[in-house]
Amino acid sequence: MATINFGGVEENVVTREEFPLEKAREVLKDEVIAVIGYGVQGPGQSLNMRDNGFNVIVGQRKGKTYDKAVQDGWVPGETLFEIEEALERGTIICFLLSDAAQIELWPTVKKYLKPGKSLYFSHGFGVTYKEKTGIVPPSDVDVFLVAPKGSGTSLRRLFVEGKGLNSSFAIYQDASGNAREKCIAMGIGVGSGYLFETDFYKEVTSDLTGERGTLMGAIQGIFAAQYEVLRANGHSPSEAFNETVEELTQSLMPLVAENGMDWMYANCSTTAQRGALDWWKPFRDATKPVFEKLYNSVKSGEQAEISITRNSQADYREKLEEELKELRESEMWKAGSAVRSLRPERS
Ligand SMILES: NC(=O)C1=CN([C@@H]2O[C@H](COP(=O)(O)OP(=O)(O)OC[C@H]3O[C@@H](n4cnc5c(N)ncnc54)[C@H](O)[C@@H]3O)[C@@H](O)[C@H]2O)C=CC1
Numbered sequence: 465m466a467t468i469n470f471g472g473v474e475e476n477v478v479t480r481e482e483f484p485l486e487k488a489r490e491v492l493k494d495e496v497i498a499v500i501g502y503g504v505q506g507p508g509q510s511l512n513m514r515d516n517g518f519n520v521i522v523g524q525r526k527g528k529t530y531d532k533a534v535q536d537g538w539v540p541g542e543t544l545f546e547i548e549e550a551l552e553r554g555t556i557i558c559f560l561l562s563d564a565a566q567i568e569l570w571p572t573v574k575k576y577l578k579p580g581k582s583l584y585f586s587h588g589f590g591v592t593y594k595e596k597t598g599i600v601p602p603s604d605v606d607v608f609l610v611a612p613k614g615s616g617t618s619l620r621r622l623f624v625e626g627k628g629l630n631s632s633f634a635i636y637q638d639a640s641g642n643a644r645e646k647c648i649a650m651g652i653g654v655g656s657g658y659l660f661e662t663d664f665y666k667e668v669t670s671d672l673t674g675e676r677g678t679l680m681g682a683i684q685g686i687f688a689a690q691y692e693v694l695r696a697n698g699h700s701p702s703e704a705f706n707e708t709v710e711e712l713t714q715s716l717m718p719l720v721a722e723n724g725m726d727w728m729y730a731n732c733s734t735t736a737q738r739g740a741l742d743w744w745k746p747f748r749d750a751t752k753p754v755f756e757k758l759y760n761s762v763k764s765g766e767q768a769e770i771s772i773t774r775n776s777q778a779d780y781r782e783k784l785e786e787e788l789k790e791l792r793e794s795e796m797w798k799a800g801s802a803v804r805s806l807r808p809e810r811s
Pocket residue numbers: 501502503504505506524525529559560561562563565568569586587589611612613614615616617
C-alpha cells in the first residue's frame with residue numbers, strides 16, 4: 465500500500481499500480497459476483513465489472529428496472545435472474561438495494577449466505593445500524609464494503625471515459641483470511657481509481673454527513689439563500705441564477721476540481737479574491753453550528769432512523785418525487801433549466 469501524506473497526516477491508499485486489474489481478476493477468478501438490485505449503484509458497478517472481465521450476474525425483481533437490465537445487455541436465465549436465484553448462484557453477494565429496502569430482503573439474503581460466501585455492501589449503513597436494520601451477518605462469511613464516492617451514474621460515465629472514481633473500502637468480517645484481497649479486487653473491478661481504507665462506522669457517518677451537508681443539502685440551502693436575496697433586491701431570475709449556480713458549475717468548480725480553491729481564486733479578479741477571502745470565514749462561522757447539529761444527529765442514529773422510517777413507507781418513491789418536483793418547479797431551478805438550454809453546446 466502506498467503511504468500518502470494528506471496535508472500533514474499519513475494515510476494508506478491502495479493504487480491501481482500495486483493492485484492491477486489482472487491481479488483483481490486472478491483473485492476473483494472462481495467467484496460468481498451477484499449484484500442484487502439494479503437502481504443507481506447496481507448498473508454502474510455490474511457493468512463496469514462485466515466490462516472488466518469478471519463473472520457477474522444480476523438479481524433484480526421483475527419490473528421497470530429488470531427491463532432496463534435487459535436493455536443493458538443482461539440476459540435472462542444466463543446473467544439476469546430473479547433475486548433468489550441470483551442469491552443461490554452468487555458466491556459474492558453485492559447487496560445493492562436501497563438501505564431501507566435491505567431490511568426487508570435481509571432474511572432472504574441471509575438464507576443463501578452459506579459458509580465461504582462473501583457479503584458486499586457499498587455503504588456501512590446496514591451493519592452499523594444493526595439494531596434498526598436487523599442485518600447481522602453469519603460469522604462464517606466475509607463481509608466488506610466498497611463505497612464509490614459518487615453517484616453510480618458517474619461511476620459508469622467515468623469508467624466509459626477511461627477515468628475512475630475514488631472509493632473507500634472496509635473489512636467488517638474476515639472469515640476466510642482473504643477478505644481484504646477480495647475486497648480490494650472488487651474495488652478495482654467496479655472501476656475505482658484509488659481506494660481509501662476506512663471502517664463501516666466511519667464510512668456511514670461521514671457519508672451521511674456529506675450528502676446532507678456540502679455535497680447535497682447545504683449546497684442547495686446556500687444557493688436558495690443567495691438567490692432569494694438577489695431576487696428580493698430586484699435582480700432578474702436569470703441574473704440571480706447565473707450568479708448563484710451557473711457560473712459556479714460551469715466555470716469555477718471545474719477549476720477547483722483541477723487545482724484547488726486557491727487556484728480558482730487566483731484565476732479570478734483581485735476584486736473577487738479580496739471579497740471571497742474576507743467572506744469565507746463568516747460563512748463558515750454561520751454554518752458550523754448547523755454542521756455540528758447534523759453530525760450529532762448522524763452520530764446518534766437519528767438520521768438513519770429517519771431514512772429507514774421514511775424510505776420504508778409504501779409510497780416513499782412518490783413522496784420523494786413530489787419533493788423533487790417542488791425543487792424542479794421552484795423559480796430558481798426553472799430559471800436554471802432555461803439558462804442550461806442557452807448553453808452554446810445545447811442550442
Ligand atoms: N445511489 C448512489 O449512487 C450511491 C449509493 N450507495 C449505496 O449503494 C447501495 C444501493 O443504493 P442505490 O443504488 O441508490 O439503491 P436504489 O434506491 O437505486 O435501489 C436499488 C434497487 O433496489 C430495488 N428495490 C427497492 N426496494 C426493494 C425491495 N423491497 N425488494 C427488492 N428490491 C427492491 C429497486 O428496484 C432498485 O433496483 C446503498 O447502500 C447506497 O447507500 C453508495 C454510493 C452512492
